Amino acid sequence: MQIRVRLIGAFRIERFKEEIREVASESRVQQIVDELQISNRILGIVLINGVHAGVEDILQDGDTLSLLPILGGG
């Protein structure tokens, strides 16, 4: 199946801003995070189709997955 992956901020460095990605059906968000070699330490927000989600959530064909760095004060 295909999903659209959007990366935000520092995650784009040496990766991409947005791409269509072929993934296995029933893939979880964590698999994509691992494939992209993004550290969970600085993964702050996961959105699926603009809605907050978690790394264990299962992706569906046509989903848009957004990965955002940590947000904090200061």
Added chain:
Amino acid sequence: MKFLTTDPVAEASSVLYKRCTIDLRSGTTTLEDVPCRNLEDVLGGFGRSFQVLAERKVDNAYSAENPLIVNTGLLTGSSAMTGMRTYFSGYSPIKGSKKGLPSAMWSTGSGKFGAKFKWTGLDELIFENRSETPVYAVIRETAAGPQVELKPAEKLLGLSTHDKIMALQKEYADAHFAVIGQAGENWQNVYMGAVALSTENQLKSGEDKCRFAGRGGMGSLMGYKNIIALVAQSSDKLKSLSPAVKKVNINVVKGGGSTRLQPLSRGGGGGTWAAYDVLQAFHAVPLNNFRPQGNALPEKLCRENVEQDYEIKSEACFRCGITCHNNVYAKNADGSRGEFLAKFDYEPLNLLGSNLGIHDAGQAARLIQLGDNYGMDSISLGVTISYLLAYNERHPEKPLLNGAGFGDYEKIRELVIRAGEGELPEIGKGSMRLSQATGETSYAYHVKGLELPAYQPETNPGYAWAIAGGHMSMATYGLLTREGKSDLDSWVKGITQDKLHMVGFDMIGLCKFFDIANGIGTQMVVDCLKSEFELEITTDDIRAAVRRAFLRGLALELRQGYSKEEFALPAEVYEHPNANIQLPQIATPEFLDELQRRVWAVFEPELEDLSL
């Protein structure tokens, strides 16, 4: 501090702190060992100073009855990483209720002044009354204990924060400094004066790299009292690092709490720009007085764009492994590093940049630098100016002051300079008073008289219960954006249980980046207190003390005349909802009414049990 017990919870009075009280009218100085009343007193910071403020009846911040309290936290000057905080407390000139009474307030900053202050042997310095002439206070360690002396300060008048520090450095070796700028000297017309704290990097490089205790106008209160500077002169007294504290420090540097702030090169989130990037993804970066337009304009100040023309260097406070300072330098023609411009923290970058319609990094840096050198709180300054610009946009036929509009750098620069010089009380007294004067209060972005930081209020109804700086005393600013919580239960729990614990850092001497997600009621803090002082304290003890201190702050607000209606967001948020912000719209009148009812239902019974 003197510890005659290892159990400060059961035997708080067996812990004594060294206090010096100076009567500025008579010049008399009193040194005493004061027994602690409770764990809040032991921890220090605002947990202690608010108990002193609660004993006073103060109707006017600029009055003899209002003390200025300078203190540290228990871990200030310890070997625990980030233990560098100094606290300035008093009744605020800028934050106040609609009844006209000033609110109790504290402000805090890092730099090395706090550690030096602690190493003189003093834990707290209270300034009473007002000096007839400008003075500065020298706090010294001596064989007989700490001594405090007042000296004439005429020679420092009119200098910027940085220039005052550099002038004092020539006179005092092995010392650090806390000073006000011209803004604080012009306290009659500037209520947002900050206190600048010297850093090692500043003293060595000669560059204006102060840290600031900015919020609440404690620099203006200092100016009113005619105290121009503080000098803390002492040898360094860092204890050797114990295995327990070393382990904690490694956790601080490598753990989750500070990860966001570490440079990208160290696998961190890059600090300042992580907030910009994330909030922009939701179109929630404040723009043109907190009205994001759903466009890409804020991205002009994102790191990748700033780096094209400027050099960014990640630096740190004294002895801190969290290199959270994104210092911006000009680039010379040959590509080498040029003049230091400013430190880009998220709030100043946004509130003196995008939120004023300024999208050029160099211009934003110059405004930040000007505000810092005059010694003004960048949040209050930026938000008051953005209010003015919004007013002028709505009234092109009769604009205020110099008629500045969004993006009009030269005119905005003129406003900053003239405000810092004390020539524009309309700006210097903050957005609440300016909006009351114009009669258009709905788009003045303050809560309870204190300007909001750079997180849209639509995303943070918790601002209403913040007792000091809006986001640094109520950590709900990420509850919707980061955690995706849009239900009432989560917000009630966040405000009344979890997120208020942010204020604990302002009791103990640690920077919030020590463990911003978890507060100070953690095993890491317990381990530090055991290792440094042999104290037996549990995480529950600490959390209970933090909650009492927070509630005391809330009770003080109510005592100073705040009505519950003032625990609210700027009216524009729900009168004109901003459809550009791509997050659930929770800031509706219905949601906020129900939140008010349920939050007070939790807090009110506890407030009744709390003795001020």
